Structures are given as C-alpha cells and as structure tokens.
Amino acid sequence: MVDSYWLAEPAPTLRSRRFVGMPEVEIVGGGVTGCACALSLARAGVRVRLHEARTIAGGASGRNGGFALRGGAMRYDEARATIGPERAKALWALTERGLAEIRALAGDAFRHTGSLRLAGDAYELEELKSELGALAADGFGVEWLDDLPPQLAGFAGGIRHLSDGALHPARWVRRLAQHAADAGAEVLEHSPVGALVELSAPAVVIATDGYTSGLVPMLDAVVRPIRNQVIVTEPLEQMLFPIPHYARQGYDYWQQTPERRLIVGGRRDADAAENTAEEELTPLIQERLEAFVGELVGRLPAISHRWAGIFGSSPDKLPLAGAVPAQSGLWVAAGYSGHGNVLGFVCGSLVAAAIVGRAPTALELFDPARVLG
Numbered sequence: 001m002v003d004s005y006w007l008a009e010p011a012p013t014l015r016s017r018r019f020v021g022m023p024e025v026e027i028v029g030g031g032v033t034g035c036a037c038a039l040s041l042a043r044a045g046v047r048v049r050l051h052e053a054r055t056i057a058g059g060a061s062g063r064n065g066g067f068a069l070r071g072g073a074m075r076y077d078e079a080r081a082t083i084g085p086e087r088a089k090a091l092w093a094l095t096e097r098g099l100a101e102i103r104a105l106a107g108d109a110f111r112h113t114g115s116l117r118l119a120g121d122a123y124e125l126e127e128l129k130s131e132l133g134a135l136a137a138d139g140f141g142v143e144w145l146d147d148l149p150p151q152l153a154g155f156a157g158g159i160r161h162l163s164d165g166a167l168h169p170a171r172w173v174r175r176l177a178q179h180a181a182d183a184g185a186e187v188l189e190h191s192p193v194g195a196l197v198e199l200s201a202p203a204v205v206i207a208t209d210g211y212t213s214g215l216v217p218m219l220d221a222v223v224r225p226i227r228n229q230v231i232v233t234e235p236l237e238q239m240l241f242p243i244p245h246y247a248r249q250g251y252d253y254w255q256q257t258p259e260r261r262l263i264v265g266g267r268r269d270a271d272a273a274e275n276t277a278e279e280e281l282t283p284l285i286q287e288r289l290e291a292f293v294g295e296l297v298g299r300l301p302a303i304s305h306r307w308a309g310i311f312g313s314s315p316d317k318l319p320l321a322g323a324v325p326a327q328s329g330l331w332v333a334a335g336y337s338g339h340g341n342v343l344g345f346v347c348g349s350l351v352a353a354a355i356v357g358r359a360p361t362a363l364e365l366f367d368p369a370r371v372l373g
Contacts, residue, residue, distance in 0.1 A: 005232040005263065005305040006170035007062040011055060014174070014189065016181040023049040023186065025355060026199045028215065029207035030054075030189065031061035032169075032341060033333045035176040036348030037205055042183035044356045049201065050185060053192035056177040059211050060340060062170035063279075063309025065230060065253050065265045067244040068102060069115055069164045070095040070140075073317040073337035075127060077134040083318070087365055089138050094362050096140075096163050098346040102172070103165070105179060109172035111258075113243040115164035116145070118155040120248045125156040132159050151240045151296065155247060166244055166255055167341055176345075196330070203355055206324075206332045207348060209340055210312035213277055216324065216332070222371045223312040223320065223335045225277035229285045230265035232305040233293060240297065250338060252292060261304070264293050279308045313337045314371065321347035321366035322354060325373045331355065332368055 025041055027034045030052025041048040052058065071092050072079065079088035103110050119125035135142040141162030148155055181187045196204060196215060206216060210225040239260055246253040254264040267288040268274035274285065286306065294300045314320055314335030324330040331354070333347040353360050 003305060004063045004170070004230075004307045004309070005261070006066065006168060007057065008305065009168070009171060011170075011174055012178070014056065014177060014181060014187060016187040017184065019047060019049060019186050023047045023201045025049070025203045025205065026051065026201040027205045027207055028193045029059070029209070029211070030056045030177065030187065031059050031207065031209065031344065032173050032176065033209065033344040033348040034205070034207035035173055035180050035187075036345045037207060037333065037352045038180035038185040038187065039176065039183055040349045040352030041355065042180055042185040044352070046356060048185045050177075050180070050187045051191040051193050052187070052189050055189050056187070057170040057173035060209055060309045060311050061173045061344070063230070063307055064169055064228070064311070064341065065244070065263055066167045066169050066255065067115065067164070067246070067253065068099060068110065068167045068341050069244070069339060070099060070161065070342065072319075072339050072343060075131045076140070077130045080134055083365065085138075090362065091365060092138075092140060094346060095342050098342050099163055099165065102342065102345055106167070106172045106175060109168045109175060111166045113164070113166050115161045115244040115246070116158050117161065118152065118158040118245060118247040120155060120252075122156060124248070128157060128159050154295065164244065169341060203329045203331065205351055205355075206330070206334065209334045209336060209344065210277060210310040212312065212334055216327070216330070218324070218372055219320070219332060219334065222315055224275065225310050226268065226313050226338070227274045227276050227278065227280075227308050227310055228265055228268060228338070229274075229281060229289060229308045230263065230306070231286065231289045231293070231303050233262040233301040234304055235260040236262055236297060236301060254296065262293065262297065262301070264289055264296070267292065277310050279310060281306055281308055311336065311338050311340060316371065319343055319347050319366045320368040320371065321351055322363045322368050325369045
C-alpha cells in the first residue's frame, strides 16, 4: 500500500466547536506543532482557529518513523560546542520535559522505550563515545552498549538514550487535536490556506515545517524541505527491534511496532533529489530500504506500506520558533531538521506562551531573526 501505516488507522471523529466572529489567532498546519500551539492558546482563553489542508496529522506528523527523541538534530557534545554548555543543557532538559508532557497526553500512542543510537563505523563510534561522556557529565540518562545482540552484529557499539520513546504519531496528533478542540479551539480539516491575506486574525502562526512553501517567501529561503521515504513489513516472527534504532547520523532508522511490523526509513543520502517537497516514492531509495531490511532480518519480508514525508531543515540545525522579523503579528514554528515529533510539540507550546505575553526564555535560542534578520 502506497500510504502511511500510521494514517491507515481509522481516525476518530474530531469534535470541534465553530466560532461566531473573528478568531484572535489563526494557525496554519494541523500537525504536532499546530495542535500543540492550539491547545496551549485555548487553555489560555484565546480564541484560536487551526487550518489543516488535509486531515489532522496528514503531513509529516503522520508520515515519519514514530521516534520520540530528546534533544535536536545535533549530537549533545556538538550542541555544547556550538551553542554553549548551558544552552545545550537547557535545550535537552526542555525536550525531556516535552517528552513527559507527551507521555501524559498521548495515552497508548506513546511507549516509553528509550532509543538506541548505533555506530556504523569507527568514526561514528568515537562520536558516540564523545556524546556519551557529555550527556553523562551533565546528568542525562544514557547507557553504553558494547555487547550488541546478533541482529546488530554489523555495528561497532551504541548508546541507549533512556528518556526517549516510540510513538504512533498519527494517533498521538489526532488525540492532541481533540485535546485542543476540547479546550475551546476551532480545528478545521480540509481547510487549505493559499495566502496569508485569506486569514483575518491579528496573529497568525505558520506551523507547516517543510510544507511552508509559498506562504512566506522569507521562510522558504531558509527552511529547506527534505523528503524521507519509509517502508513497513508484514509482522515478523520475532521482536528483534523493540525500541527506536538509528545509525549513520540518522540516515538509517528503524523499529518494530507492538504487532512486530518492522518500520524502516532513511537512506536519503543516496540521492540528492531527496532535497524536495514532493511526496513521491523513488525506485532508488525504495531499493536501498529493501536491501537494508534484508541486512537487518536476513530476508525481505512482504512490504505492506510505503510512503514519503517531508520535513523542514534549518541552516544551523535549530528550529525557528518565535516572531517573524518585520512581519507584524506573524509567528513561525518550523525547521526541526527531522526531530519534529518532540521539538514540534515543544515549539508550538512555546510560541503560544509568547503570543499570550509570557515570553519564555527558551525561545531566545530559536529566534527566527538569527537566520531571517
């Protein structure tokens, strides 16, 4: 099936109120960012309307690998060197709090499993050791794994991030949208926004990540769309990969669902054409993913689902979250560089807090002016 395994689960009926009159804030994008922002704003008593062009979670939030990881696109030791030790520690702590909030809201759509980052070669092994030392020194839960099981014999070692988890992302974001609607948000599906002039609220939040193209040209110049392709197998006989695994700087990632289906994604470094906003499958990447499945399990099981999703990448591997410079009333939360399941939730909530005047200090790190100004 050329469709997302996650989105194939029947969606519950979304119960949402309709406003009479003008909203105070309108959100473009019904993924994890937009729904988190809508929930926080509605809880603060703001009249908020959310527009989703497809159905809730129909974009990247329903088309990813189902990983819920702390931190961001940089390794922790890299983040310490790039943005400074205190800011890196604050960012990782912020995402750990975000994981705790997700766990509280998501119900059975979240499993607290930890995650396993693996070294594909000696160079990556040294990277893992450096990250392990930095995380442990700052008190973050991490374990070194030397003795890997037979199915991971091709890897040189790994570190387990203890706070991470696995998501059924479509179920989670659909549930988040219902939480927002229950709090008073108006959530509109099949409501595309082709231009900002179509919106009437004094404040607008762009929460489309890699699908932003065309709405705000200055964002298009810095939030680069990247396609990730994913395949899912029939249920395997054994549970070999019960937690999220990733290697080669995230270019390979995989896990099994509770039903023992193997979800495998990535290999996008095999083709520069993956730097695109087109949700198309390509023979080259599909062949590479099938070959990788064969490496992992020793054969190629039947493939039940195939799909592509788009994420937005920023120039410095940090999200853009906050007010858009020189654009009165315009806000953005995007550019998670492949880590949107947690960072998207966190940034949507932070932008909502800033809109109602609480201006969280965490937003300073994500200020869009650093790349847009």
